[in-house]
Amino acid sequence: xxxxxxxxxxxxxxxxxxxxxxxxxxxxxxxxxxxxxxxxxxxxxxxxxxxxxxxxxxxxxxxxxxxxxxxxxxxxxxxxxxxxxxxxxxxxxxxxxxxxxxxxxxxxxxxxxxxxxxxxxxxxxxxxxxxxxxxxxxxxxxxxxxxxxxxxxxxxxxxxxxxxxxxxxxxxxxxxxxxxxxxxxxxxxxxxxxxxxxxxxxxxxxxxxxxxxxxxxxxxxxxxxxxxxxxxxxxxxxxxxxxxxxxxxxxxxxxxxxxxxxxxxxxxxxxxxxxxxxxxxxxxxxxxxxxxxxxxxxxxxxxxxxxxxxxxxxxxxxxxxxxxxxxxxxxxxxxxxxxxxxxxxxxxxxxxxxxxxxxxxxxxxxxxxxxxxxxxxxxxxxxxxxxxxxxxxxxxxxxxxxxxxxxxxxxxxxxxxxxxx
Numbered sequence: 415x416x417x418x419x420x421x422x423x424x425x426x427x428x429x430x431x432x433x434x435x436x437x438x439x440x441x442x443x444x445x446x447x448x449x450x451x452x453x454x455x456x457x458x459x460x461x462x463x464x465x466x467x468x469x470x471x472x473x474x475x476x477x478x479x480x481x482x483x484x485x486x487x488x489x490x491x492x493x494x495x496x497x498x499x500x501x502x503x504x505x506x507x508x509x510x511x512x513x514x515x516x517x518x519x520x521x522x523x524x525x526x527x528x529x530x531x532x533x534x535x536x537x538x539x540x541x542x543x544x545x546x547x548x549x550x551x552x553x554x555x556x557x558x559x560x561x562x563x564x565x566x567x568x569x570x571x572x573x574x575x576x577x578x579x580x581x582x583x584x585x586x587x588x589x590x591x592x593x594x595x596x597x598x599x600x601x602x603x604x605x606x607x608x609x610x611x612x613x614x615x616x617x618x619x620x621x622x623x624x625x626x627x628x629x630x631x632x633x634x635x636x637x638x639x640x641x642x643x644x645x646x647x648x649x650x651x652x653x654x655x656x657x658x659x660x661x662x663x664x665x666x667x668x669x670x671x672x673x674x675x676x677x678x679x680x681x682x683x684x685x686x687x688x689x690x691x692x693x694x695x696x697x698x699x700x701x702x703x704x705x706x707x708x709x710x711x712x713x714x715x716x717x718x719x720x721x722x723x724x725x726x727x728x729x730x731x732x733x734x735x736x737x738x739x740x741x742x743x744x745x746x747x748x749x750x751x752x753x754x755x756x757x758x759x760x761x762x763x764x765x766x767x768x769x770x771x772x773x774x775x776x777x778x779x780x781x782x783x784x785x786x787x788x789x790x791x792x793x794x795x796x797x798x799x800x801x802x803x804x805x806x807x808x809x810x811x812x813x814x815x816x817x818x819x820x821x822x823x824x825x826x827x828x829x830x831x832x833x834x835x
Contacts, residue, residue: 435624439465439602441832442628444609444618444642446470448480448585449812450634451592452824458599460828466601467628469620471608475593476586478711479636480817482781484661484691484702486674487511487581488815489526491546491553492686498798498826500549502819507579509821514583517591524692526580526674527561529570529765535678542575542678553577565673567766580674582694585817609635612645616805630832633808637710637784643808648801651790652810655730656710657783661691661701662758666773669698675765685745688752688761699778700762705749706731713780730787739792786811798823800831807831 441457443450446468454468475481487510490503514521530539539555546553556576561568564576596603608621617627633642637656643649664670676689691699709727711718734742752758759771786795798819799811807827816823 434622436627437467437624438627439467440629441466441632442618442626442630443468443632443634445634445636445639446472446475446593446603446605447478447634447636448589448592448817448820449636449809449823450632451475451589451596452820453632453634453809453827454596454601455592455599456821456824456828457832458596458601467626468596468601468603469607469609469626470603470605471621473605474590476589479781479784480589481586482659482779483585483814483817485582485585485694486526486691486815486818487521487579487583488818489546489553489577489579490549490551490818491542491575491577492679492681493549494545495548497796498823499796499813499815499819500545502798502822502826503815504549504551505822506815506819507581510583510588510818511579511581513591513821514588519587519591520584520694522582522692522694522696524580524582524673525564526577526676527556527564527568527570528575528577528676528678529561529568530573530678531764532571535571536573538678538681539573539575541681546575546577551577552579565671565675567670567768568673568675569765569767582674582692584694609638609642630804630835631806632827632832633806634812636812637782639784639808639810639812640786643801643810646806646808648806648808649810651788652786652795652799653730653789654710655734655785655787655794656707656712656727657785658705658707658712659702659781659783660705661699661778662755662774663776663778664698664700664773665775666770668770669696670766670769670773671698677765688758690762690765700759700774701778702781703749703752703758704745704783705752706746707782710784711782713782730789734787734792737792740794783814784812786813800827802831802835804835807835 443454457466487507488503490500493500543555555573561574610619610621612618635642640649640654671690677687679686685704709720709724759774795811801808
């Protein structure tokens with residue numbers, strides 16, 4: 415189709431230039447993960463007459479973090495009440511639960527307990543209760559006797575923390591449901607359109623050679639958010655360190671637990687420790703690992719291998735290992751040991767009275783955590799980070815549990831960046 419000839423599709427004007435599409439939208443979102451879709455949904459609710467598009471490099475949603483997470487709807491008691499993460503997790507838990515029921519999506523109200531191994535962990539356990547209550551989350555300390563009534567196979571030292579609002583869902587199902595909702599709301603989603611480069615002004619070129627312009631571009635590219643942001647002059651002091659998470663599935667004769675069981679975590683780290691998760695279908699898994707990955711989509715073997723990307727990430731990981739920044743060396747060595755199934759299972763065994771360790775027979779689908787690192791301080795960023803201006807907004811750290819947080823986080827982005835820039 416020659417230049418200048420236009421075709422109206424879904425109410426939008428598409429101009430064709432040398433066989434490629436040239437389109438303009440009011441809002442263009444890079445990344446069709448749960449965060450990008452939630453932002454598109456919030457924008458459509460606020461601005462029903464605007465032109466909104468989502469670019470996704472894959473050919474459907476939930477290829478990456480949105481379809482590879484644990485599926486847990488967290489309650490929001492791990493984090494200090496003054497953090498964005500605490501507020502978003504609390505509100506997101508309620509909103510996603512309501513979304514599941516309203517749309518007939520699967521949900522397992524399996525709840526959760528945090529258990530202590532000895533006296534030394536009790537102060538941290540009570541600190542979690544304090545944080546949860548300060549954040550308006552329903553949590554309470556229970557004694558061993560009550561824990562036994564909830565699940566007789568779970569063990570603790572004297573006390574445990576009980577979270578009745580923790581649940582599990584199918585994250586891929588939810589992501590697809592939001593995708594379908596957006597299409598019904600006339601939000602255009604372009605699959606197979608990966609971000610390639612920024613052009614002059616507020617224009618970008620995709621991997622298909624198509625050109626999109628927008629009044630405002632919103633970068634929710636997940637594992638590549640920092641790289642996209644740099645093309646717009648942002649993420650100057652940050653880089654993403656990819657961490658691989660894998661769960662180990664249980665296929666023994668007896669289901670070991672009926673409730674999610676977590677250890678008391680080290681509150682200085684973003685990891686919650688090896689724990690039992692009861693999936694939406696009632697199956698049980700333990701995990702996850704948090705192993706340094708060698709490139710951003712280093713899921714298995716040499717899939718999606720990129721040499722230059724690997725060298726850049728390895729250089730940072732080597733520096734963190736040598737300097738043992740935030741205990742990275744200790745973490746890396748500990749995580750590598752988890753690839754031995756018997757060792758991995760032994761970490762979960764201490765949470766229960768009895769279990770068939772040989773029942774852990776299947777590795778789950780790997781996921782990659784997009785962990786933001788401050789290059790200047792060599793510290794992991796533990797809360798949400800967004801940068802932007804009148805033309806572009808960049809979600810640099812959609813930190814775990816971003817899936818639980820997606821709806822309130824999207825509203826916050828619109829309130830604080832779309833409306834104020």
